[in-house]
Amino acid sequence: MEGRIRGQLLKGTTTLLVLTVLRDGELYGYEIAQRIRERSGGAFVPSEGSLYPALHSLEAAGALEASWQASDRGPRRRYYKITKTGLGMLREHSQEWATFSLGMARAVGGADQ
């Protein structure tokens, strides 16, 4: 659980990460951020400034459906559910990531250091 990743490397991964955690079920924003942190072993902690715009963008693109729901304690929550369109987008982004990480593995090697 060393330091978390910051800066440029994370660019473009938020969509993939969000769609991935939502594949397993409906979640609200704050919870999505926690799941991503947990699943990445603490490496990724999406900031609100990147997470909420990404959620709105995905909803506008038809990849997510959202609904407000009251919480028994604390503020109301906006729950997000992945759509069929979102599942297609998830496949595309997964494939793109696979190509990208394979290219990096070839270029910089998995070995050395």
Added chain:
Amino acid sequence: MEGRIRGQLLKGTTTLLVLTVLRDGELYGYEIAQRIRERSGGAFVPSEGSLYPALHSLEAAGALEASWQASDRGPRRRYYKITKTGLGMLREHSQEWATFSLGMARAVGGADQ
């Protein structure tokens, strides 16, 4: 086959890719781009608009040393050589990439399911 990777995913990788190909020897800019394309299996083709600023930045940071050399045919070339500082930076960026890709592997799984 599949297209090359473009856009946001590449952010932050240019430094690592450049330092990696220069670890094996002195190269000039145009050649660096070709090596990266070859080593990544065609997945990455750094544009001039990202490559040259990155080279200048690395030189200013003391990671690279550069010198003009004439070419027997074609325009003169600017050769870049990695320094001790650059090797240290390469280790850091390699480590950061390892942490990042491990986090992604944990978070999104090995590939598309």
Added chain:
DNA sequence: TGCCGCTACATCGATATGTGATATACGGTA
């Protein structure tokens, strides 16, 4: 001779998106 294409370096504006700060608001607790 003139044009084209490849090599080679360089810079610019447009674009995307992450970070940290700030705001609002609810409920528990010290």
Added chain:
DNA sequence: TACCGTATATCACATATCGATGTAGCGGCA
């Protein structure tokens, strides 16, 4: 009362990539 954790939202700012454009040298070809 003050603070903290939860929860959503937006903003200014920084950064780095892309595509376009500009420059030049050189060889091939009509």
